[in-house]
Amino acid sequence: MALLKKMFGARGGKVFKNGIWSDHPVCATTLGICSALAITNKVENAIAMSAGVVFVLVLTAIIISSLRKWVPGRVRIITYMITIASGVIIVDQVLKAFFPTISEAMGPYVGLIITNCIIMGRAEAFFIQNRTYNSVLDAIANGIGYTYALLAVAVVREVLAFGTLLGFRVMPGIWQNWAVMAMPAGAFFVLGTFLWITRTLADIEPPPGA
């Protein structure tokens, strides 16, 4: 914490810590669960998805927080949607043109970044009320939080389901692949365990009524 304070200032340090730990997008606010379940069967998919989300998140943070004084309250959601959707389309086109192999591997996932609720959630909860510097910090911190959550789930799932890590064999030859881990059901088990551990460690209160 002291280090974060030194790096980003008092407010920035708190923002950063919230994003990567105490207000973690996946664990605390349970946003971005859809993609955390769907594309964590292989580590490389998790990395590609995280990179896309971080890029769009930072882009949205810059645009929404710079416009925050002019965005009329009643059309703010539309503003987020247009910004996010346009950003994602640009990412998709640029990937297709300059990195065709990555684009092919990611397939429809790039388009799905639009529906990643972390981006909408942070825009509404943070970017619209805070200045650009803090918003970008918040975007990066949330991006890091999302990335390590995805990586943690993907590492467990890939090792158990395929016996590999990033495509390299890590389990001994006699290892029996757990088919359930490659399927969505396996994602629920692993993500549930991950949420349990991190929520206990970070001392996150369950929402009222739960």
Added chain:
Amino acid sequence: MKDKIFMIAFVLVLGSVWTTALVGVDAWTSPIIEKHTQAKQRASILKALGISYEEGNIDAAFAGNVEKSEDGGLEVYRSREGAIAFKIAGSGVQDQISGVLALEKDLKTIKGITIVAQKETPGLGDRVFEPETLARFKGKVLFPEFHILPPGRASKENEVDGVTSATLTCQALQKILNAEAKKYRDAIKGRVE
């Protein structure tokens, strides 16, 4: 009132700015994307015709070895030895199967097949498209009718062994090959005679 006008103006301006940005990005990237798609198509044609090429050298290999022509309104690609290739497409079990079929000079012997897009059941139907399986089709004769049979049953020159787990996909592929081969042969024959 002033608020409302500002709100509408804001949405219009924001929408126009993003639309302009998207049009710009599209104008910038679509020629490059088009080139990638074309290179992929040319590569699949070269592969079906059995012409070796290097990645990054596809256009030169294509220009030097393949000639495009229109026969009866259909696109046909000819190699120097007179083999022909054309695009094939038809419905598979799950989704459209598309690819390239190359025939020898006699217009009835298979020279090669490449599959460009398919969404058959992973691990079952899509095993038909493994290179080893597709290699079995080479040298088989498509006329009068081509058959993909259960493994071990093929004996004639117009029959080929299929894959056990992929009966329906084999049937779909057989239908596509027969229909497309006939269509193209008729078109080419019509021009020759």
